[in-house]
Amino acid sequence: MIKLYGSKMTSAYRCHVLAKEIGLKYEEVSVDLGNPGEGYLKLNPNGKVPCLVDGEFVLWESMAINFYLAGKYNPELLxxxxxxxxxxxxxxxxxxxxxxxxxxxxxxxxxxxxxxxxxxxxxxxxxxxxxxxxxxxxxxxxxxxxxxxxxxxxxxxxxxxxxxxxxxxxxxxxxxxxxxxxxxxxxxxxxx
Ligand SMILES: N[C@@H](CCC(=O)N[C@@H](CS)C(=O)NCC(=O)O)C(=O)O
The missing domain is CATH 1.20.1050.10 (Glutathione S-transferase Yfyf (Class Pi); Chain A, domain 2)
Incomplete structure (x- = not known):
């Protein structure tokens, strides 16, 4: 299952909007931004949200995530x-x-x-x-x-x-x- 780290009240917001628009099935994972932890820093060394995990593929930066999701799951949006x-x-x-x-x-x-x-x-x-x-x-x-x-x-x-x-x-x-x-x-x- 695709995982999107970061709540709707953060820079992850635009990714949640896109995910909803394309009907993406995904899991929203919250991150303690004050203490993201070693596991999360391995995914995103910036310690910021959002971060997307799609199978083996890991991507951070909200705009990059949106272009990736649109390109892969709903190219008409491009x-x-x-x-x-x-x-x-x-x-x-x-x-x-x-x-x-x-x-x-x-x-x-x-x-x-x-x-x-x-x-x-x-x-x-x-x-x-x-x-x-x-x-x-x-x-x-x-x-x-x-x-x-x-x-x-x-x-x-x-x-x-x-x-x-x-x-x-x-x-x-x-x-x-x-x-x-x-x-x-x-x-x-x-x-x-
Ligand atoms: N350019 C990044 C900005 C990400 C960003 O600043 N996220 C904030 C939440 S809105 C964050 O994780 N802050 C935690 C910190 O700065 O330690 C993006 O758009 O993905």
Missing amino acids: GSSIEERALIDQWSYWAILELQPDMFKVVVQVFTPEDKRDKDVIKNGTANMKPKHRILDDYLKGREYMVGKAFTLADINVGSVAIVNRMIGNDLSEFVHLEKWLNMLGKRPCFR
Whole structure:
């Protein structure tokens, strides 16, 4: 049985979303991140989650796991041409390299007890994300999905970062196309 280490409240989230989308049968294994243990460090020497074990094959880094799972179990999610695949790559890297770092900083503060919370980090992180949200909003104008005419891995990979806005109560009302797309994602069973 395929094993996915890491809970839905971690970077493993996007892998759980994809697994649900493709109906993958797998076991979710929780990891004590403060003390992952020798056994887990043999799988992922970074001591981070997620990590996937598919038979003898071991893979870490959430994006790599998603491209692997999609390629092996549901290649349709990787687009219908080289160009679509390239755009899925582009937006996936963009999500994790451009949008996620500020999102991560904000999330950590939002879930920190109020007396210890650094409100400047929330303010600056939210401000830094605005131009990124503008780029996404402009791109999504007139589109139902991120790439092509069908739901792809780009919707999952970008959505897994952008949907966190909902969890932290970030006001996106000025980004109507982004809002519409997030609403569409929110209705999909894999994101619920
Ligand atoms: N780039 C990695 C990031 C993984 C990551 O930072 N995971 C966090 C949980 S969200 C973790 O395991 N942290 C434990 C630690 O830093 O020791 C990925 O996307 O897989």
